[in-house]
Amino acid sequence: MNEQIKQSYDLAVAQYASIGVDVNEAVALLDKLPISLHCWQADDVTGFENPDGVLTGGIQATGNYPGKATTIDQLRADIDKAMELIPGNHRVNIHAFYGDFGGQFVDRNQIEPKHFQSWIDWAKEKNYKLDFNCTCFSHDKSADGFTLSHRDPAIRAFWVEHVIRCRKIAEEMGRQLGSKCMHNIWIPDGSKDITVDRLLYRKNLAESLDKIFEYKTNDEYMKDCIESKLFGIGAESFTVGSHEFYMGYGVKNNIVVTLDSGHFHPTEIISDKISSLLLFLPEIMLHVTRGVRWDSDHVVVLTEELLAIAQEIVRADAVEKVHVGLDYFDASINRIGAYVVGVRATQKALLQALLEPITKLREFEVKGQNFERLALLEEAKSMPWGAIYNHYCAMKGVTVGEAYIADIQQYEKDVTSKR
Numbered sequence: 138m139n140e141q142i143k144q145s146y147d148l149a150v151a152q153y154a155s156i157g158v159d160v161n162e163a164v165a166l167l168d169k170l171p172i173s174l175h176c177w178q179a180d181d182v183t184g185f186e187n188p189d190g191v192l193t194g195g196i197q198a199t200g201n202y203p204g205k206a207t208t209i210d211q212l213r214a215d216i217d218k219a220m221e222l223i224p225g226n227h228r229v230n231i232h233a234f235y236g237d238f239g240g241q242f243v244d245r246n247q248i249e250p251k252h253f254q255s256w257i258d259w260a261k262e263k264n265y266k267l268d269f270n271c272t273c274f275s276h277d278k279s280a281d282g283f284t285l286s287h288r289d290p291a292i293r294a295f296w297v298e299h300v301i302r303c304r305k306i307a308e309e310m311g312r313q314l315g316s317k318c319m320h321n322i323w324i325p326d327g328s329k330d331i332t333v334d335r336l337l338y339r340k341n342l343a344e345s346l347d348k349i350f351e352y353k354t355n356d357e358y359m360k361d362c363i364e365s366k367l368f369g370i371g372a373e374s375f376t377v378g379s380h381e382f383y384m385g386y387g388v389k390n391n392i393v394v395t396l397d398s399g400h401f402h403p404t405e406i407i408s409d410k411i412s413s414l415l416l417f418l419p420e421i422m423l424h425v426t427r428g429v430r431w432d433s434d435h436v437v438v439l440t441e442e443l444l445a446i447a448q449e450i451v452r453a454d455a456v457e458k459v460h461v462g463l464d465y466f467d468a469s470i471n472r473i474g475a476y477v478v479g480v481r482a483t484q485k486a487l488l489q490a491l492l493e494p495i496t497k498l499r500e501f502e503v504k505g506q507n508f509e510r511l512a513l514l515e516e517a518k519s520m521p522w523g524a525i526y527n528h529y530c531a532m533k534g535v536t537v538g539e540a541y542i543a544d545i546q547q548y549e550k551d552v553t554s555k556r
């Protein structure tokens with residue numbers, strides 16, 4: 138290992154020890170924290186159902202950066218490349234319309250575990266674990282903006298069937314890979330303009346979910362989660378699956394709630410929701426993203442809120458209960474680079490949280506020494522956590538610091554620019 142990395146690390150360890158923090162312990166915890174990489178950043182949420190498929194459902198990937206993955210092999214190679222530049226063992230989050238359909242059109246109410254076997258085999262080989270999502274958008278039967286809450290019972294039944302099939306696929310992924318697969322349910326349902334029957338749509342959604350959950354899955358292999366949203370593009374006036382809807386449904390039925398950091402009012406933060414939800418639900422799923430004005434899906438960077446999310450997870454002793462997944466799609470920059478930026482930022486936030494002088498901070502708090510608490514929190518921000526992260530990368534045989542920019546450029550030159 139490079140001498141400078143080693144020396145900076147040794148100095149940092151000593152500095153942390155002086156405020157009562159055990160670096161080894163923090164790094165060992167970080168190393169066990171998987172982050173779920175969303176497969177849809179690699180191809181702008183296109184999927185493999187239909188090569189000319191148009192993304193609908195109030196979400197948009199803007200930009201036209203060359204070299205996007207258009208085949209399963211390309212997409213897997215891109216994810217492998219990103220994983221190479223990220224320390225630790227992570228998960229891959231797949232959407233139902235990324236199935237391996239072998240050139241056939243397989244409709245959403247026809248998909249089966251066999252269409253995902255090659256994903257499972259790939260994950261086994263690469264030592265990744267998998268998460269899964271039903272795909273209730275980019276389809277004829279979602280074209281008018283409604284799926285599980287539709288007025289037409291036949292359309293609702295179609296989507297109920299799709300989601301049940303997805304739950305079975307998730308169960309199979311978890312069984313074969315020996316790791317619980319988180320299955321996320323997000324639906325785009327909503328309307329551009331005022332509806333006079335909010336209640337009807339929400340009743341329909343609750344009924345569809347009840348039907349979906351009638352099929353009992355094995356908890357060891359998969360867990361469902363339900364994701365709310367504030368609004369979508371073209372669905373500005375009404376979103377059926379609001380935060381209150383899913384929080385109520387989740388708490389009543391003991392279903393994990395997904396908090397997407399881009400799905401709330403611009404000044405509303407999800408970090409403050411974690412400790413409340415954990416009192417009423419055993420687990421939480423996170424979709425970490427960065428909302429910018431109307432867009433809920435910019436590449437994750439190390440913001441104050443990202444750090445606050447990480448701190449809440451650690452301070453609430455909820456590392457085992459909060460599943461961290463990413464959810465953004467930026468088509469305007471190198472897509473593999475976008476993965477690495479987001480995962481590294483998330484890891485850096487988690488590492489900073491794990492390196493917090495929590496014992497001392499809690500002591501100050503108990504004694505009412507609030508200036509002292511504030512001062513130590515401020516000092517912690519400029520402690521040398523970067524040296525610890527660099528050393529962690531080096532220990533894992535992963536490119537250290539900004540040097541990974543050159544790796545991405547090389548891959549672009551050798552692979553993506555030739556597509």
Ligand code: RNT
Nearest residue numbers: 177196270323397424464
């Ligand atoms: C959309 C939701 C949802 C999607 C993915 C593709 O606003 O965040 O999670 O991003 O399912």
Ligand code: ZN
Nearest residue numbers: 364397424464
């Ligand atoms: Zn999301």
